[in-house]
Amino acid sequence: MKNESNKGQDTVLQLNDGTLVEIVPSFKLKKSRFIPVSAIALLVLSVSGLAFVGLNSTSTPKNVAITPRKHIVPVKTQQVEAATSYQLLQAYTGEVAAMRVSELGFELSGKVVKLKVDRGDRVTTGTPLAQLDTSDLETQVQELLARKAQAVAVLEELKAGPRAEKIAVARAQVKQIEQQLKLEEIKHARRKDLYTQGAISREQYEEVASSANVLLERLAAARSELNELLAGTRKEQIAAQQAVVKQLDASIAQIKIKIAKSTIKAPFSGMIAARRLDEGTVVNAGQAVVRLVENTKPEVEIGVPVQLIPQIQLESKQKVQIGQKTYQSKVSSILPEVNLTTRTRTVVLTLEGSRAQSVAPGQIARLTIPQTVREKGYWVPITALVRGERGLWSCYALKAEKSPDGTKSYRVEQHNVEVLHTQEKRVLVRGTLQPSDTVIIDGTQRIVPGQLVYPTL
Numbered sequence: 159m160k161n162e163s164n165k166g167q168d169t170v171l172q173l174n175d176g177t178l179v180e181i182v183p184s185f186k187l188k189k190s191r192f193i194p195v196s197a198i199a200l201l202v203l204s205v206s207g208l209a210f211v212g213l214n215s216t217s218t219p220k221n222v223a224i225t226p227r228k229h230i231v232p233v234k235t236q237q238v239e240a241a242t243s244y245q246l247l248q249a250y251t252g253e254v255a256a257m258r259v260s261e262l263g264f265e266l267s268g269k270v271v272k273l274k275v276d277r278g279d280r281v282t283t284g285t286p287l288a289q290l291d292t293s294d295l296e297t298q299v300q301e302l303l304a305r306k307a308q309a310v311a312v313l314e315e316l317k318a319g320p321r322a323e324k325i326a327v328a329r330a331q332v333k334q335i336e337q338q339l340k341l342e343e344i345k346h347a348r349r350k351d352l353y354t355q356g357a358i359s360r361e362q363y364e365e366v367a368s369s370a371n372v373l374l375e376r377l378a379a380a381r382s383e384l385n386e387l388l389a390g391t392r393k394e395q396i397a398a399q400q401a402v403v404k405q406l407d408a409s410i411a412q413i414k415i416k417i418a419k420s421t422i423k424a425p426f427s428g429m430i431a432a433r434r435l436d437e438g439t440v441v442n443a444g445q446a447v448v449r450l451v452e453n454t455k456p457e458v459e460i461g462v463p464v465q466l467i468p469q470i471q472l473e474s475k476q477k478v479q480i481g482q483k484t485y486q487s488k489v490s491s492i493l494p495e496v497n498l499t500t501r502t503r504t505v506v507l508t509l510e511g512s513r514a515q516s517v518a519p520g521q522i523a524r525l526t527i528p529q530t531v532r533e534k535g536y537w538v539p540i541t542a543l544v545r546g547e548r549g550l551w552s553c554y555a556l557k558a559e560k561s562p563d564g565t566k567s568y569r570v571e572q573h574n575v576e577v578l579h580t581q582e583k584r585v586l587v588r589g590t591l592q593p594s595d596t597v598i599i600d601g602t603q604r605i606v607p608g609q610l611v612y613p614t615l
Contacts (some may be wrong), residue, residue: 231605249524259449269438282427290441345372544572554597
């Protein structure tokens with residue numbers, strides 16, 4: 159029994175056992191491969207053990223070749239997947255930068271007597287690194303301390319006031335002068351009587367009066383001194399002496415500051431990157447002695463196009479590739495200015511985790527940012543691509559054909575495509591494909607356009 163369907167000049171027959179055969183006009187075959195119809199009929203009968211019913215010269219085309227189903231190539235297929243966009247992972251390059259780098263030197267000039275670190279040494283905050291000769295400054299401090307002790311002693315004496323012995327001496331002096339003054343007054347009275355009687359000269363009389371005046375002045379001075387001692391030390395004197403002590407304290411503090419500045423201490427934890435000189439060198443103020451690089455939390459600076467900046471949020475987590483390793487990082491800042499050379503904005507990321515300490519400043523870092531590209535096309539497996547002419551690509555799609563009895567056969571159609579994007583094992587293409595097309599994904603090297611195939615699971 160047979161069923162026959164014609165499409166153009168090709169014919170597909172289905173035998174009673176369900177075998178499909180393709181009848182190809184003889185002019186499509188090479189002369190060396192032409193097989194008479196009677197020979198093909200005998201071959202089919204010998205293989206299947208079945209006979210064609212009604213196969214005669216009037217129902218079978220002349221000069222045709224019949225292809226049994228076992229000669230139709232089985233192929234693996236997959237339906238295309240329509241897409242309107244795809245994700246593109248774009249990597250942007252930057253470098254690792256230390257958060258802080260300092261060229262450390264002394265604020266004073268002097269001779270270096272100690273240099274306690276070398277290149278590659280790790281130091282913590284406050285670690286002494288180098289020291290100047292401070293012997294002269296130490297001597298100045300000792301001198302100022304002695305002067306301060308003397309000034310403090312005077313101040314304490316002023317605060318304590320005059321001693322009782324000194325007040326007693328002042329009182330005795332006042333009393334002595336008062337007694338001398340009384341004696342002079344008695345002499346003055348006697349001389350006055352003698353002068354009135356003419357017993358003495360006027361000069362002798364006035365001499366006694368002058369001595370009394372001198373004693374009066376001495377008495378006034380002695381009483382004033384006694385009153386001052388009884389009143390105690392004046393506040394102004396105490397204040398003045400206190401100022402002297404403070405001045406000496408300031409001088410001592412200034413020298414001690416110079417001594418402290420004669421030692422370089424690490425301002426932050428890091429690694430010594432360079433040692434500029436050795437002990438015995440006389441340096442000027444500000445001259446670099448060591449270079450300190452912080453490596454506890456390295457930063458990565460990467461230029462990103464301005465249009466992608468909205469996709470990056472502050473404090474967001476990002477993965478950064480440095481060398482062959484991937485590190486977790488956090489976006490710490492986005493610099494506001496646009497680089498005039500690259501037309502990008504700099505994104506600063508702080509590396510996290512203990513592994514970050516092994517990263518060295520200057521290493522190349524890469525940040526991958528996903529981008530959505532609006533492009534219509536179809537996803538197909540990469541194995542579905544067939545290289546065409548002039549470097550173009552094609553896909554083999556199946557075109558269904560119906561036989562008179564309702565059974566389906568499939569013929570290979572070639573569709574030229576353009577590759578838009580490759581993603582792992584699939585590619586996005588555009589061309590003459592349709593959303594309902596099924597493409598061959600395996601064994602395309604055995605297929606030619608127009609060939610009959612049947613899909614397998």
